Amino acid sequence: MKIGVLAxxxxxxxxxxxxxxxxxxxREVRLPEQLxxxxxxxxxxxxxxxxSRLMSIYxxxxxxxxMAAQGKAxxxxxxxxxxxxxxxxxxxxxxxxxxxxxxxxxxxxRQIDSFEQDLDIAGLEPDPFHAIFIRAPxxxxxxxxxxxxxxxxxxxxxxxxxxxxxATAFHPELTDDTRLHQYFLDLAAEPAGPPxxxx
Ligand code: GLN
Numbered sequence: 001m002k003i004g005v006l007a008x009x010x011x012x013x014x015x016x017x018x019x020x021x022x023x024x025x026x027r028e029v030r031l032p033e034q035l036x037x038x039x040x041x042x043x044x045x046x047x048x049x050x051x052s053r054l055m056s057i058y059x060x061x062x063x064x065x066x067m068a069a070q071g072k073a074x075x076x077x078x079x080x081x082x083x084x085x086x087x088x089x090x091x092x093x094x095x096x097x098x099x100x101x102x103x104x105x106x107x108x109x110r111q112i113d114s115f116e117q118d119l120d121i122a123g124l125e126p127d128p129f130h131a132i133f134i135r136a137p138x139x140x141x142x143x144x145x146x147x148x149x150x151x152x153x154x155x156x157x158x159x160x161x162x163x164x165x166x167a168t169a170f171h172p173e174l175t176d177d178t179r180l181h182q183y184f185l186d187l188a189a190e191p192a193g194p195p196x197x198x199x
Contacts, residue, residue: 001024001025001039001040001185001188001189002024002025002026002027002037002038002039003019003024003025003026003027003038003039003040003041003042003184003185003188004026004027004028004029004034004035004038004040004041004042005019005026005027005028005029005041005042005044006029006041006042006043006044006051006055006060006064006080007028007029007030008030008051008054008055008058008060009046009047009050009051009054010044010045010046010047010051010079010080011044011045011046011171011173011174012028012042012044014044014171014173014174015042015044015077015173015181016028017173018172018173018178018181019181021178022178022181022182022185024185029041029060030058031058031060032058032059032060032063035060035063035064035067038072039072039073039188039189040072040073040074040075040184040185040187040188041064041067041072041073041074041075042074042075042076042077042080042184043064043074043075043076043077043079043080043083043084044077044078044079044080044173045077045078045079045080045134045171045173046078046079046080047079048079048082048083048093048105049092049093051079051080051083051093052083052092052093052094052095053093055083055096061096064096064098065096065097065098068084068096068098068099068164068165069098071163071164072164072188073164073165073166073184073187073188074098074164074165074166075165075166075167075168075184075187076099076166076167076168077167077168077169077170077171077172077173078134078136078137078168078169078170078171079137080167081103081137081139081167081168081169082095082103082105082137083095083096084096084098084099084101084165084167085097085099085101085102085103085167086098086099086100086101086102086143087102087103087141088102088103088104088105088137089102089103089104089105089140090104090105098165099143099146099160099162099165099167100142100143100144100145100146100162101139101141101142101143101146101160101162101167102139102140102141103137103138103139103140104137104138104140105137106135106136106137107136107137107138107140107156107169108133108135108136108138109135110135111134111135113135114132114133114134114135114136115133116130116131116132116133117130117131117133117152117153117170118130118131119131119150119151119152119158119159119170120150121149121150121159121179121180122147122148122149122150123149123183124179124180124183129150129172129175129177129179129180130175130177131150131158131168131170131171131172131175132170132171132174132175133158133169133170133171134170134171136158136169136170137169138152138156138157138158138169139156139157139158139160139167139169140156142157142160143162145162145163146160146161146162147160147161147162148160149161149166150168158170159180164187166183166184166187168180
């Protein structure tokens with residue numbers, strides 16, 4: 001199994017460090033040909049407008065969309081979640097539109113409003129997951145085929161899955177908890193089929 005981490009911007013190094021701890025072969029992806037032969041792709045957090053522009057410049061948009069449509073596992077965290085969305089409340093960036101979710105950027109305010117929250121995540125029971133939100137987005141529309149894996153105490157969805165696709169509003173790569181990365185590896189190991197399928 002080989003996992004790619006989009007490495008054009010953002011905290012890709014931290015994702016790679018966790019994957020290495022889990023003994024997974026991984027590859028930094030900056031060019032379309034580096035998507036060939038990988039079983040899953042992580043789009044890290046960072047700044048989604050920059051991510052989006054660099055993905056266009058390096059011709060990564062279409063091949064990543066194709067990967068998602070083929071049933072390969074794709075996981076977006078934070079800015080990566082914004083990129084996977086079908087629609088966002090802002091004009092910029094233009095998302096990849098591969099997941100049936102609507103997302104609001106910077107939903108909790110500015111950098112200073114970043115926070116940490118213990119979450120119950122479906123599939124990772126029984127222990128809560130300590131989630132770090134940094135200028136985080138939130139899911140404001142969850143499509144019919146999309147399963148909410150975790151929500152904040154106020155009910156806002158912050159971890160979702162649609163078949164082979166997964167999105168989290170927080171930064172699991174900044175904690176020592178490897179469970180979400182393991183969850184993603186399990187997804188990548190048994191392709192869930194095209195994203196229409198529920199869980
Ligand atoms: N606020 C950033 C954006 O809108 C996302 C922040 C993050 O990835 N931690 O792109």
